[in-house]
Amino acid sequence: xxxxxxxxxxxxxxxxxxxxxxxxxxxxxxxxxxxxxxxxxxxxxxxxxxxxxxxxxxxxxxxxxxxxxxxxxxxxxxxxxxxxxxxxxxxxxxxxxxxxxxxxxxxxxxxxxxxxxxxxxxxxxxxxxxxxxxxxxxxxxxxxxxxxxxxxxxxxxxxxxxxxxxxxxxxxxxxxxxxxxxxxxxxxxxxxxxxxxxxxxxxxxxxxxxxxxxxxxxxxxxxxxxxxxxxxxxxxxxxxxxxxxxxxxxxxxxxxxxxxxxxxxxxxxxxxxxxxxxxxxxxxxxxxxxxxxxxxxxxxxxxxxxxxxxxxxxxxxxxxxxxxxxxxxxxxxxxxxxxxxxxxxxxxxxxxxxxxxxxxxxxxxxxxxxxxxxxxxxxxxxxxxxxxxxxxxxxxxxxxxxxxxxxxxxxxxxxxxxxxxxxxxxxxxxxxxxxxxxxxxxxxxxxxxxxxxxxxxxxxxxxxxxxxxxxxxxxxxxxxxxxxxxxxxxxxxxxxxxxxxxxxxxxxxxxxxxxxxxxxxxxxxxxxxxxxxxxxxxxxxxxxxxxxxxxxxxxxxx
Amino acid sequence: xxxxxxxxxxxxxxxxxxxxxxxxxxxxxxxxxxxxxxxxxxxxxxxxxxxxxxxxxxxxxxxxxxxxxxxxxxxxxxxxxxxxxxxxxxxxxxxxxxxxxxxxxxxxxxxxxxxxxxxxxxxxxxxxxxxxxxxxxxxxxxxxxxxxxxxxxxxxxxxxxxxxxxxxxxxxxxxxxxxxxxxxxxxxxxxxxxxxxxxxxxxxxxxxxxxxxxxxxxxxxxxxxxxxxxxxxxxxxxxxxxxxxxxxxxxxxxxxxxxxxxxxxxxxxxxxxxxxxxxxxxxxxxxxxxxxxxxxxxxxxxxxxxxxxxxxxxxxxxxxxxxxxxxxxxxxxxxxxxxxxxxxxxxxxxxxxxxxxxxxxxxxxxxxxxxxxxxxxxxxxxxx
Numbered sequence: 001x002x003x004x005x006x007x008x009x010x011x012x013x014x015x016x017x018x019x020x021x022x023x024x025x026x027x028x029x030x031x032x033x034x035x036x037x038x039x040x041x042x043x044x045x046x047x048x049x050x051x052x053x054x055x056x057x058x059x060x061x062x063x064x065x066x067x068x069x070x071x072x073x074x075x076x077x078x079x080x081x082x083x084x085x086x087x088x089x090x091x092x093x094x095x096x097x098x099x100x101x102x103x104x105x106x107x108x109x110x111x112x113x114x115x116x117x118x119x120x121x122x123x124x125x126x127x128x129x130x131x132x133x134x135x136x137x138x139x140x141x142x143x144x145x146x147x148x149x150x151x152x153x154x155x156x157x158x159x160x161x162x163x164x165x166x167x168x169x170x171x172x173x174x175x176x177x178x179x180x181x182x183x184x185x186x187x188x189x190x191x192x193x194x195x196x197x198x199x200x201x202x203x204x205x206x207x208x209x210x211x212x213x214x215x216x217x218x219x220x221x222x223x224x225x226x227x228x229x230x231x232x233x234x235x236x237x238x239x240x241x242x243x244x245x246x247x248x249x250x251x252x253x254x255x256x257x258x259x260x261x262x263x264x265x266x267x268x269x270x271x272x273x274x275x276x277x278x279x280x281x282x283x284x285x286x287x288x289x290x291x292x293x294x295x296x297x298x299x300x301x302x303x304x305x306x307x308x309x310x311x312x313x314x315x316x317x318x319x320x321x322x323x324x325x326x327x328x329x330x331x332x333x334x335x336x337x338x339x340x341x342x343x344x345x346x347x348x349x350x351x352x353x354x355x356x357x358x359x360x361x362x363x364x365x366x367x368x369x370x371x372x373x374x375x376x377x378x379x380x381x382x383x384x385x386x387x388x389x390x391x392x393x394x395x396x397x398x399x400x401x402x403x404x405x406x407x408x409x410x411x412x413x414x415x416x417x418x419x420x421x422x423x424x425x426x427x428x429x430x431x432x433x434x435x436x437x438x439x440x441x442x443x444x445x446x447x448x449x450x451x452x453x454x455x456x457x458x459x460x461x462x463x464x465x466x467x468x469x470x471x472x473x474x475x476x477x478x479x480x481x482x483x484x485x486x487x488x489x490x491x492x493x494x495x496x497x498x499x500x501x502x503x504x505x506x507x508x509x510x511x512x513x514x515x516x517x518x519x520x521x522x523x524x525x526x527x528x529x530x531x532x533x534x535x536x537x538x539x540x541x542x543x544x545x546x547x548x549x550x551x552x553x554x555x556x557x558x
Numbered sequence: 559x560x561x562x563x564x565x566x567x568x569x570x571x572x573x574x575x576x577x578x579x580x581x582x583x584x585x586x587x588x589x590x591x592x593x594x595x596x597x598x599x600x601x602x603x604x605x606x607x608x609x610x611x612x613x614x615x616x617x618x619x620x621x622x623x624x625x626x627x628x629x630x631x632x633x634x635x636x637x638x639x640x641x642x643x644x645x646x647x648x649x650x651x652x653x654x655x656x657x658x659x660x661x662x663x664x665x666x667x668x669x670x671x672x673x674x675x676x677x678x679x680x681x682x683x684x685x686x687x688x689x690x691x692x693x694x695x696x697x698x699x700x701x702x703x704x705x706x707x708x709x710x711x712x713x714x715x716x717x718x719x720x721x722x723x724x725x726x727x728x729x730x731x732x733x734x735x736x737x738x739x740x741x742x743x744x745x746x747x748x749x750x751x752x753x754x755x756x757x758x759x760x761x762x763x764x765x766x767x768x769x770x771x772x773x774x775x776x777x778x779x780x781x782x783x784x785x786x787x788x789x790x791x792x793x794x795x796x797x798x799x800x801x802x803x804x805x806x807x808x809x810x811x812x813x814x815x816x817x818x819x820x821x822x823x824x825x826x827x828x829x830x831x832x833x834x835x836x837x838x839x840x841x842x843x844x845x846x847x848x849x850x851x852x853x854x855x856x857x858x859x860x861x862x863x864x865x866x867x868x869x870x871x872x873x874x875x876x877x878x879x880x881x882x883x884x885x886x887x888x889x890x891x892x893x894x895x896x897x898x899x900x901x902x903x904x905x906x907x908x909x910x911x912x913x914x915x916x917x918x919x920x921x922x923x924x925x926x927x928x929x930x931x932x933x934x935x936x937x938x939x940x941x942x
Contacts, residue, residue: 033605035700074809078658086809099658102644105667106674138705171868175884178866178931188760188933196757198764198815199867199930203757235702243699253606253698257689264685271678278671286660292810293818294778294798294861296869298883313866313901314885321903328937335901336866336931369702401883411886412899 037238037251044125050269051118058111067093068209087290094164109277119305132371134237140355142230159212170291179340182333237371240482246369311397312339315418363489378437382430389429393421441526448480488518612695622691626684633680640673767820769921774802789826794875797824821861833893840926848894851910858909859895860929865902867931903932
């Protein structure tokens, strides 16, 4: 290590040139010193960001040849097997990218794979943020931006999937149009305006193209930049550990270490996507053939992120459909409207509202920079698992024909099973996840109190065998004892004040609801506040601390 | 980014603390400056505090240097191979691409993709080795910014803003303010108005199809007109058909829009298999029954599912069930195509059929209801 801290002359020149114009030395150093906490789960958002960059780059490449036109032509291109087949120019130009442009097939596959991974990384990143409570103040707005990115990414993906105008892609558009038509009163108008007339018309691909390559990417880019700037400004959350508090962040500095790690990770992400594109074919449109509104193949599957919509369209029965008996009669297609509008509304609306619901329940108005361990917020974790199970059941239901065939189950039976699971699954998921959380809390308390099981067996003079418990590391003790008990300000308010007057809030509907929810949110908990961390060689079996347990009763008592 | 993930799993406490001496105590709220000097402090010249900087051993750095360089060399070679594999599959002398053969296209894809993967992976791996073996491991402490501004700043801002707003007249002169806001309204509506020509109004377009009295039918995908015998000789047969239109403007002879609304399934149902529903009228104000609209055991239904519009193309001959493969709405062809399972709102519309003088199958009118996904006004048109 040399002692030279003077930058080389050329670098100084550039630095001075920029600083003379932008006054950046101080800001620059501050940002290069920015600290990023270390944890594998913080890479999920990075995967999404890098996939998005890959999408932009490969997308630009594809636009150089793709013709977003529905003009019908008879194919006369390089791919022999479809010569003489009528198709749209969009499909023909997609074949051109595949069979005339060298590397075109690869870029198309990379674009498609990157899209799948983009949305997947978004979802998993979002689950990480949810389960660790990283959406809490001051990050609620960034959470909302994230929800918007998720919703836009889905639409963007659906539109992109529709562009090549191959058979499955056109059928996706058809289903979209069918859902639109079900909208009461204005459905036919929306469809006519979007498609420039009846389905399929001659405009839809051109219009989806503009939305796909210009409008939505611009919105996404803007939101992603905002997401990132807010993250940069507020700094990352971190998991509990020694020295990590709501006021101090500990981790790797941007320069030099994080920049290199993140750069390397970008290349890893790209390598994985390129490798999948090279060896795992996902969109062989030349095998599917061009779209016609009259043909279909069985076993059609949308891209994974549309699977939950497909599944809910499949399993929602028509029993609730009815007709408004006015004039000729107007139908309300509940079986289309609920899967097409209500369920996505519930999922995205629920995601968007949760931070505010939770804040309303807990009354927690403090800035939280240390993330929760999921087990320490059992109700939130339970709710999250219920949501995941609901989404997962609908997603699986989107493949019920394939499941039916693979496992030789009656097709209609799979529908009934999924109908039951869509209701029972989330409830079970909530209960089980919450139980597991409480079990883990108990183990944490155990570890904190008695240290860890060393595996050393000792015989006491009395002849009894015991396993020696050893002291946990300071890191472990810090993590375990940092647990905060779930609490709610509303439960701390007295229902009846000192002069015997009832708190009016406690009697009103919303106040009552809030108290009930607060009770539900906080009632099950294994506290560690009263625990003295282990400092010596306890004889585990001689202690009985049931009486020291937290406010709730302890089912399996120790 | 992963090397210090000791945050989440702490059940076993036997792992030695990773950091060197002098790290902050567990109760540290702020950056704690250690009193014990770090091992390398005397030689420390890095940008961060010694206790935040865990240097690698000289041995490890040397190994890391070599390893990272090896990866970068692999990446360079793979990158060159990527460019080379672009030129391995040139067009032939007459300009026809070699990759037009799907097999060769696949090889090209694998070669290009494989080398690209290796090049990217090499750079990623090299950079990771660099960060983990050559660069020190940092555990830098930095304060989270106190986000709310202090009361003085807030007060000053608010005072400044309100004084400015007052002085501008915006708050004091309601006439001007309201007229300005009013002037925004028409401009806000204007873009919506401009979008009016996106498409025509629905009116009755969706209630009518090219089917009319005397229209022959082609087997879908051909220009062969169907005769009744084509189905009569095949008990339980099913044929997908379109109206016989030869419009030279379209490669198919018929526009996509017309295909989408007029495609039908022709099904031959054996005499004894018809069910009760066939004797009901085709619509409320009609004397015709579903049975009247069949010809010699042949019935014609719209092929487009009334759920969200996929072609209901699967037909189970023994049960006469028509199944839509998208969302599994199931219709009974022997019972006026009523919904027997799944999410569809209504049965498939039926097309009245007969034969002309030459024995060709014809439609004798339009569907009894608009075909395709069910929509708000489907019962409203003057229809058939």
